[in-house]
Amino acid sequence: MSYQLEICANSVQSVINAEKAGAQRVELCDNLWEGGTTPSAATIKLAKEKTKIAIYVLVRPRGGDFVYSDLEFEIIKEDIRICKELGVEGIVSGVLNADGTVDKARTKILVELSRPLPFTFHRAFDVAAEPFQALEDIIDCGAVRILTSGQKNSAIEGIELxxxxxxxxxxxxxxMPGGGINESNISKLQSIGCQEFHMSGKKAQKSMAKPGHVNMNSSKDIPENIIFTSDIGTIRSVIEKIDVDS
Structure with missing residues (x-):
């Protein structure tokens, strides 16, 4: 059985590290603290120039929920157009209605706009009101995959769903299971029949700058002297585990 590992990469360096580690694909994003948002055009451009790994881009205009205003939806569409111009290999996005159902009308528009690139419906699925109806709706929209933790905080917690x-x-x-995947639990997720897996493999690095006395973010839960980067060793350890078990 053939397995694929996708790395949630939050920077050009993370994309470089994912490629060096042997991952098959990255989901390029920004702002991991918010669950991921759309990366800058410069980040996408340089990631394409400096690597050959397949790059899927997360198109999400902000953190928070997945119910978007007309203006936000226009931003999503424009970002998809820009991503296509920059030569990426796939798009990751999705839209919900306020009642937790999949916004099929808008999601279909995004799928069609993304073509011929494959479209992944992201973890908006994990806050959908009814997962099995959401599954059918997303299939009907033409997406090729769903990234999900099984509507739990981690894929292992959501393994039954x-x-x-x-x-x-x-x-x-x-x-494609994602959320808290590592070398110690990848085998359990393989056992349910999935062949693609999503992880960040991130490792914290202390900033070289001296900590200031002013916090640039209103939330004190976000440490501003820590930088996260996808780690080559962490990713390789999972790939080796998959290779052993496959």
Whole structure:
């Protein structure tokens, strides 16, 4: 069985590290503290120039929920156009309605706009009101995969739902577990039949700058002297585990 590992890369350096580690693909984003937002055009451009790994771009205009205003939806569409111009290999996005159902009308527009690039419906799925109906709606929209933690904080916590979704998908769409995946739990997730996995493999580095006395963010829960980068060793350890178990 062939497995693929996608790395949630939050910088050009993280993309470089993911490629060096042997990952098959990255989901390029920004602002991990907010669950990921759209990276800058410069980040996408330089990631493409400096690596050959497949780059899927997360298109999400802000943190928070996945219910978007007309203006935010226009931003999403324009970002997809820019991503295509920059030569990326895939788009990651998705839209919900206020009641937690998949916004099929808008998601279909995004899928069509992304073509011929493959479209991944992101972890908006994990806050959808009814996962099995969401599964059918996303399939109907034409997405090629769903990134999900099984509607829990981690894929291991959500493994039972992931197994059910994988079975109900029945090959019609790729179910890609993501959230807290590492070398110690990847085998359990392989056992439910999934073949693609998503992880950040991030490692904290202390900033070289001397900590200031002013916090640039209103939330004191976000340490401003820590920088996260996808780590080559962490990613390789998971790839080696997959290779051993496959």
């Amino acid at each position: 992931l197994k059910e979704i994988q079975e109900k998908a029945a090959g019609r769409i790729i179910i």
